[in-house]
Amino acid sequence: DQQVKQNSPSLSVQEGRISILNCDYTNSMFDYFLWYKKYPAEGPTFLISISSIKDKNEDGRFTVFLNKSAKHLSLHIVPSQPGDSAVYFCAASGGASYDKVIFGPGTSLSVIP
Amino acid sequence: DARVTQTPRHKVTEMGQEVTMRCQPILGHNTVFWYRQTMMQGLELLAYFRNRAPLDDSGMPKDRFSAEMPDATLATLKIQPSEPRDSAVYFCASGLVRTGVPEAFFGQGTRLTVV
Numbered sequence: 001d002q003q004v005k006q007n008s009p010s011l012s013v014q015e016g017r018i019s020i021l022n023c024d025y026t027n028s029m030f031d032y033f034l035w036y037k038k039y040p041a042e043g044p045t046f047l048i049s050i051s052s053i054k055d056k057n058e059d060g061r062f063t064v065f066l067n068k069s070a071k072h073l074s075l076h077i078v079p080s081q082p083g084d085s086a087v088y089f090c091a092a093s094g095g096a097s098y099d100k101v102i103f104g105p106g107t108s109l110s111v112i113p
Numbered sequence: 114d115a116r117v118t119q120t121p122r123h124k125v126t127e128m129g130q131e132v133t134m135r136c137q138p139i140l141g142h143n144t145v146f147w148y149r150q151t152m153m154q155g156l157e158l159l160a161y162f163r164n165r166a167p168l169d170d171s172g173m174p175k176d177r178f179s180a181e182m183p184d185a186t187l188a189t190l191k192i193q194p195s196e197p198r199d200s201a202v203y204f205c206a207s208g209l210v211r212t213g214v215p216e217a218f219f220g221q222g223t224r225l226t227v228v
Contacts, residue, residue: 032215043117045219046216091156098210100146101158101208103148105153105154106155
């Protein structure tokens with residue numbers, strides 16, 4: 001039973017527009033959420049995170065929003081660039097296993113020039 | 114430039130053979146993870162160590178998979194006997210909770226093909 005879900009396997013966006021990637025979780029013990037980016041033939045790399053005490057965290061073109069009551073978070077990329085084309089994984093941790101990171105299935109983003 | 118090192122990068126083996134994948138975590142990190150990347154499950158957690166102690170290997174098929182940390186500089190994942198359905202990319206990651214962020218740093222992965 002997946003604790004972290006990303007229901008859109010793929011997303012296609014025009015360069016310069018906003019990309020919105022969504023993530024839902026089921027475990028109410030999660031209190032830290034992370035987004036990772038993965039290019040082909042490479043390992044995932046950390047992109048941005050958010051603590052459950054916040055509802056928004058911004059880093060340059062990337063913003064993560066957290067809605068705890070809905071157990072939902074989203075990653076916004078504005079403006080999208082062709083170099084953003086990658087697989088994006090949502091991840092979460094919390095509870096007694098505060099450092100155990102559980103990943104979702106990923107969303108493949110294509111930014112079209 | 115600190116990084117997680119995984120060997121081998123690629124492995125092709127015949128069904129029934131033993132496979133050993135190795136990982137050198139980043140010096141100073143106290144957690145180590147093994148993940149398997151599949152199309153359906155994404156990054157599936159197989160095993161998780163903290164300070165070399167195994168904390169969770171519930172994601173691992175126990176009859177054929179084993180994960181160990183003989184010392185702080187080496188983590189291993191073994192499959193014996195291997196099966197075609199084990200074909201996947203296996204990632205090792207290490208981490209350290211810093212300023213509350215449980216960030217995991219990944220190696221480049223081992224692409225395993227079992228024929």
